[in-house]
Amino acid sequence: MKKFKPLSLLSLIFLAGLVFLAIFLPLLSNTDPNTFNPDLIGDALAPSLTNWFGTDDLGRDLFIRTFSGARISILVAVVSVSISISIGLILGLISGFSSKAVDSILMRFVDLMMAIPTIFLILTIQVILTPSIWNVMIVIGLTSWMGVTRIVRAEVLSIREQLFITAAKARGISNTKLLFKHILPHTLPPVIVAATLGMGSAILTESVLSFLGLGVQPPDASWGNMLDNSLGYMRESPWMAIVPGTFITLTVLALNILGDDCRAKFNPKES
Amino acid sequence: MLKVENITTIFKTGQNTVTAVDDVSFDVPENSTIGLVGESGSGKSVTALSILQLLSSNGKTTSGKVLWKDEDLLSSSEKSFQSIRGKEIGLIFQNPLAALNPVFTIGNQLVETLQLHNPKLSKLNALEKAEHLLTEVNIPDAKKRLNDYPHQFSLGMCQRIMIAITIAMNPKLLIADEPTASLDVTIQAQILHLLNELKIKNKMSILLISHDLGVIAQHCDHVLIMYLGKIVESGTPLDIFKSPQHPYTQALIDSIPNPDPSIKKEPTLLKGDIPSPLNIPTGCRFHTRCPKAFDTCEISEPPFQNHLKNSKTSKVACHLFENKPK
Numbered sequence: 001m002k003k004f005k006p007l008s009l010l011s012l013i014f015l016a017g018l019v020f021l022a023i024f025l026p027l028l029s030n031t032d033p034n035t036f037n038p039d040l041i042g043d044a045l046a047p048s049l050t051n052w053f054g055t056d057d058l059g060r061d062l063f064i065r066t067f068s069g070a071r072i073s074i075l076v077a078v079v080s081v082s083i084s085i086s087i088g089l090i091l092g093l094i095s096g097f098s099s100k101a102v103d104s105i106l107m108r109f110v111d112l113m114m115a116i117p118t119i120f121l122i123l124t125i126q127v128i129l130t131p132s133i134w135n136v137m138i139v140i141g142l143t144s145w146m147g148v149t150r151i152v153r154a155e156v157l158s159i160r161e162q163l164f165i166t167a168a169k170a171r172g173i174s175n176t177k178l179l180f181k182h183i184l185p186h187t188l189p190p191v192i193v194a195a196t197l198g199m200g201s202a203i204l205t206e207s208v209l210s211f212l213g214l215g216v217q218p219p220d221a222s223w224g225n226m227l228d229n230s231l232g233y234m235r236e237s238p239w240m241a242i243v244p245g246t247f248i249t250l251t252v253l254a255l256n257i258l259g260d261d262c263r264a265k266f267n268p269k270e271s
Numbered sequence: 272m273l274k275v276e277n278i279t280t281i282f283k284t285g286q287n288t289v290t291a292v293d294d295v296s297f298d299v300p301e302n303s304t305i306g307l308v309g310e311s312g313s314g315k316s317v318t319a320l321s322i323l324q325l326l327s328s329n330g331k332t333t334s335g336k337v338l339w340k341d342e343d344l345l346s347s348s349e350k351s352f353q354s355i356r357g358k359e360i361g362l363i364f365q366n367p368l369a370a371l372n373p374v375f376t377i378g379n380q381l382v383e384t385l386q387l388h389n390p391k392l393s394k395l396n397a398l399e400k401a402e403h404l405l406t407e408v409n410i411p412d413a414k415k416r417l418n419d420y421p422h423q424f425s426l427g428m429c430q431r432i433m434i435a436i437t438i439a440m441n442p443k444l445l446i447a448d449e450p451t452a453s454l455d456v457t458i459q460a461q462i463l464h465l466l467n468e469l470k471i472k473n474k475m476s477i478l479l480i481s482h483d484l485g486v487i488a489q490h491c492d493h494v495l496i497m498y499l500g501k502i503v504e505s506g507t508p509l510d511i512f513k514s515p516q517h518p519y520t521q522a523l524i525d526s527i528p529n530p531d532p533s534i535k536k537e538p539t540l541l542k543g544d545i546p547s548p549l550n551i552p553t554g555c556r557f558h559t560r561c562p563k564a565f566d567t568c569e570i571s572e573p574p575f576q577n578h579l580k581n582s583k584t585s586k587v588a589c590h591l592f593e594n595k596p597k
Contacts, residue, residue: 166325167370171384171436172357175349181383185374 008261011254018251022070033068034219036060044237054239056229062243069221069244073251076137076206077199083141085148085195092152092187097160097179107153110146118143119208126214133206133222136215140202148194155187189263196259200252207248223248272476273299273322273360273444278335278345280314280321289548291317293500294335299444304470304477306491306508308484308523312545314500315480316365319446322478323356358388361437365449367429371421377432378417381405384439404435408465427458431465438469445470446478451486463490484527488512493584496520499545499556502575506585516578516587518561555590563591 004012026033036058047054053062095106122139129135159165160183168182203223209215210224218225223244230240280292292314299305309315321332324344337344339355347355356362364370372380381401386392392400398417405413408431421429430450437445447466451459463486470477481487487494487508494511496504496519504517515521519541526538541560546552552559558568567590577585578592 161327163364163366163369164372166320167362167364167433168372169325170323170356170362172353172355172387173383174353182372 004265005261008257011257014250014254015258018067018070018247019074021067022074025064025067026071029064031061031064033060033064033221044233044240046237047239053243054237056226056240057233057237062226062240065221065226066223066243066247069216069223069226070247070251072133072216072220072222073203073206073248076133076140077202077255079137080140080144080202081195081198083138084145084198085191086145087142088145088148088194089152089184089187089191091145092149093156093179093184095149096153096156097175097183103153106149110149113143114146116143119205122205122209123212123214126209131214131217133216136206136209140205144198144201148191148198151190151194152187155190156183159183159186193259193263196255196262200255203248203252207244272301272340273478274336274338275299275318275322276336276338278318278321278332278337280317280326280330280332282327282330284329287549290551291330291500291548292321292332293551295497295500295502296335297495297502297505299476299478301443301476302470302474303492304479304490306487306494307478307480307497308482308487308494309497310482310545312499312548313497314548315482315497316448317500318497319362319448319478319480322446323360323362324352325356325362354388357384357437357442358440359442360444360446361440361442362446363430363433363437363448363450365452367433367453368421368426370433371429371436373421376418376420377405377424377436381417381432381436381439384436388440400439401435404439405432407469408432408435409461410435427454427461430454430458430462434462434465434469438473438475441473442475444476444478446480448480449482450479451483452481459486466490484512484523496523499551500548501556501588503557503589504585504587506582510582510585514582514585516585516592517557517589518563518591519557520587522562555588565590 039059041058043059044057045051045055045059051061051063053066055061056065091106095103121143122136125135125139165178165182168178173182206215206222207224207227210222211228213225213228215224216222226244227241230237230244233240275298276296277294278292278296279290279294282289282291295314295318297305307315307318317326317330320326322337322344324332326332332345335345339359344352344355371377378398378401381404382394382397385397385400401417402413405416410416410428410431421432424432445466450466451462454462466477467490469475479487479491491508494506494508495502496511496517498519504511504515504520511520512524515524522539522541529536539562543560546556546559554570555561555564555568555573558564561568573588573590573593575586575588577583578587
C-alpha cells in the first residue's frame, strides 16, 4: 500500500482529532455547552488561556460549543451521505446495467429530482414538520443522491464493455454476480470521492439551515447557528464568527483532500 | 460435437446494420483443433462471440443454429447457457491482461470460477486446486502468486493464468481467440505447446482463431479461411498450404515472410484494404481486390463447393473453379 501524502495525513489527523474531541470533550468537560452565566450576558470574551476560543455573547465557552457543534456536523455528514450513497449506488448500478427503457426512466427521474432546489425543499419540510436535525439528515440524503447515480451509471456503462466482463461472462457468471462482484468495485473510487465531497456539502447545508434558524435549535450548538449568533457581534467580537467559520472550512477542505487521496489509494493499479 | 449452422450476426450502428458474420457453417469434432483464419475485421472474433452469445448489446445473431451436443444454444435460456459457458465451452482472448479483472487477485478469480460450477467445493479445497492449476500452466511459485494482481504478471504469464482459469472446469471445447497475437514468438511457442498438451490431457477440442498461418499450419486438423464475414475456403492444412485454391488464400500464403535471407520473394500485394462491412461488394465479396477477378465475379456469389480432385475435405467459394469436374 502506498503511503498517504503529507497533506492528506494532516487532514486525517485533523478529522480524527475533530471526531475524538467531538465525542469525548462534551463528556469529560464539566462545563455545559448550553448553560450560561447571567452576569456575563452581552459581553463576549476574547480568546484567552481560560477560554481558548473565547466566549459568545452569553458568556458560553466557544471551545466546548465548537466541539459540541462538531457532533451535529459529523452526524449530519455521515447519516445523510450514507443515505445518498446507498440510493445513488443502487440506482446507478441498475440504470447502467439494465435495458434502455429502465435506464431512460431512471435517468429522467434523476433529472426531475435535480430540478428540485434542495434548499427550498428542506426549508419547506422543516417549516411543515417541527424543525429537527433528523429531518435535515434524511432530507439532505434523499435529495443528494442524483450525482452519485450519474457517476455510478457512467462507470457501469464503461466497465460493462470491458473485456474482463466478457471474459467473466464466458466463464458462466450470472448477471447479478457480474454486477455486484465484478462491476461494483470499479465504481467505488469515484463514489468515495463523491462521498467525501457529499459530506462537505452536507455539513455546509446543515450550517446554512441552522444559520437560517431551521436546523439545530438553540440552545444546542451547531456550527451554523453559532455563525448565525455571531452576526450581530461581527465588529466587537469577530472570533464568534471566525471560530465556527474556520472549522467549517477546514473540515470540508480536509474531507476533500482525504477523498482525493483515497481514490488514488484504493486503485490497485496505482499501488 | 459443436456444429455451427448458417449463423449470421449483425450489429446495429446508428442507422446502419453491419453484417459481421454472414451464413457461416462449420463443425468442431471431438479431440480436434480447428483453425479459423482471416484478416482483421473478417469476423473471426465475432464468430467466436456468437457461439457463446457474448456479443455487445448492439449485436445479434439473426439466423442459424449453434448445436452443442445436438442442443441449439441460440434458442436455449440464459440460465442454461450459463451452465455451458465456462463449464463446457471455454474462451480465451487476445489480450490476457484486459481479460482478467484488475481489482481481484488471480487466486480470487480462479476460486470464483471453480466454485461457480461446483458450489460444494470449499474455499480451502478450491485454493488448493487453484494452486495446482497454476502449476499446471507453469507459473513458478504458484502458492505465493495466487495473492498477486493481474498487473503484477507479464503478458505471457497472464495468458497462462487465463488458460488456467478457462480449463479449471475441464471444458470440452476451448475457443482461443488469437491467444498468442500479443506475445512474442518464444512465449507464443510456449503457450501453443501448453494448449496442445492440455488438449491431449483433457481430451478437449480447440477452435483456434488466428491470423498467423504458421501457427495454424502447425496445430490444426482443419482450417477455415474467412473473408469479410464468409468462409471462402476450408480444408486440411495440407489442402490449404500445398494447393491453395481461392485467390485470397493464395495471397495470404504468399505474404508469409520467409526467414531464409537467400530467398528474395516479393509477396503479391492485394489492392487496397478489406472493404467496409457496411457496404459489402456485390457478387463475390473478394472481387474488388482479386487479381483474377472476371465479369461473373461482380454479379453472382460463388457457391461453396468441393473442386479438388484428390481431396474430399477441401471446399472453396470461387467462380474460377466452377464448371470444372470434381
